[in-house]
Amino acid sequence: MEQTHQEKKMNKVxxxxxxxxxxxxxxxxxxxxxxxxxxxxxxxxxxxxxxVTDLTLIGNDAGFPTIGIGKVVSQGKAKxxxxxxxxxxxxxxxxxxxxxxxxxxxxxxxxxxxxxAGGVGLGGILTDIGLDxxxxxxxxxxxxxxxxxxVEAALTSDISxxxxxxxxxxxxxxxxxxxxxxxxxxxxxxxxTIVEAEEIVELGELDPEHIITPGIYVxxxxxxxxxxxxxxxx
Numbered sequence: 001m002e003q004t005h006q007e008k009k010m011n012k013v014x015x016x017x018x019x020x021x022x023x024x025x026x027x028x029x030x031x032x033x034x035x036x037x038x039x040x041x042x043x044x045x046x047x048x049x050x051x052v053t054d055l056t057l058i059g060n061d062a063g064f065p066t067i068g069i070g071k072v073v074s075q076g077k078a079k080x081x082x083x084x085x086x087x088x089x090x091x092x093x094x095x096x097x098x099x100x101x102x103x104x105x106x107x108x109x110x111x112x113x114x115x116x117a118g119g120v121g122l123g124g125i126l127t128d129i130g131l132d133x134x135x136x137x138x139x140x141x142x143x144x145x146x147x148x149x150x151v152e153a154a155l156t157s158d159i160s161x162x163x164x165x166x167x168x169x170x171x172x173x174x175x176x177x178x179x180x181x182x183x184x185x186x187x188x189x190x191x192x193t194i195v196e197a198e199e200i201v202e203l204g205e206l207d208p209e210h211i212i213t214p215g216i217y218v219x220x221x222x223x224x225x226x227x228x229x230x231x232x233x234x
Contacts, residue, residue, distance in 0.1 A: 010203065011169045014220045019194045020046045023159055030115070030157035030190055031059040031069050032183030035088055039068030040163040040196035042225045047072060058082040058115070058157055060108065060182050062089035076100065082155065084108040110152055112185060117154035119188025124153045160190025167197035168204070171218025172211045180212065187213045195221045
């Protein structure tokens with residue numbers, strides 16, 4: 001029996017192909033994770049298999065060359081990165097120096113706040129980090145109560161990809177330890193948010209006290225096929 005519109009709104013579980021149909025060459029793609037931990041491996045592998053290119057990637061870092069989002073970077077699929085660092089992926093540095101990829105650096109705390117601001121509908125944030133340095137270039141500076149601040153624009157994306165330990169069918173999410181990192185912020189800041197979950201349960205089965213991301217931010221949930229970032233630290 002075909003699902004009603006209301007049932008489809010309440011049950012957001014879909015296939016990998018359905019999720020990938022929203023990711024196209026040239027789009028901006030925000031990802032959760034820190035050094036590969038918390039990157040959604042099944043979605044990333046699907047992006048590579050689909051052959052998506054010219055991506056603007058927004059997230060904490062460039063991953064490792066063969067782990068997590070680093071595979072997308074290393075294979076030349078990104079035209080621009082907005083990240084806090086690229087040091088764990090030497091291929092990213094090589095692409096930058098060769099002029100084959102643009103990189104916009106943002107201090108880690110500032111980056112997280114820019115993503116959070118985008119997720120809650122703010123235009124940007126104020127910070128004193130980078131005052132009187134090259135970081136000021138091209139940025140608006142304002143004074144409040146006699147103190148100067150730089151205006152850092154909020155960050156949003158066409159697509160956000162998120163990794164969760166558990167999801168229910170409505171998209172409420174639970175994260176595991178450090179894999180939580182930037183995923184909750186990224187989930188809020190995408191125009192369309194795709195979640196890869198290790199386990200999917202029925203609505204009502206998650207302890208409300210453990211839910212970090214409410215399902216209202218999530219558009220589709222897919223089942224993970226496995227984790228490849230866990231070997232990053234071995």
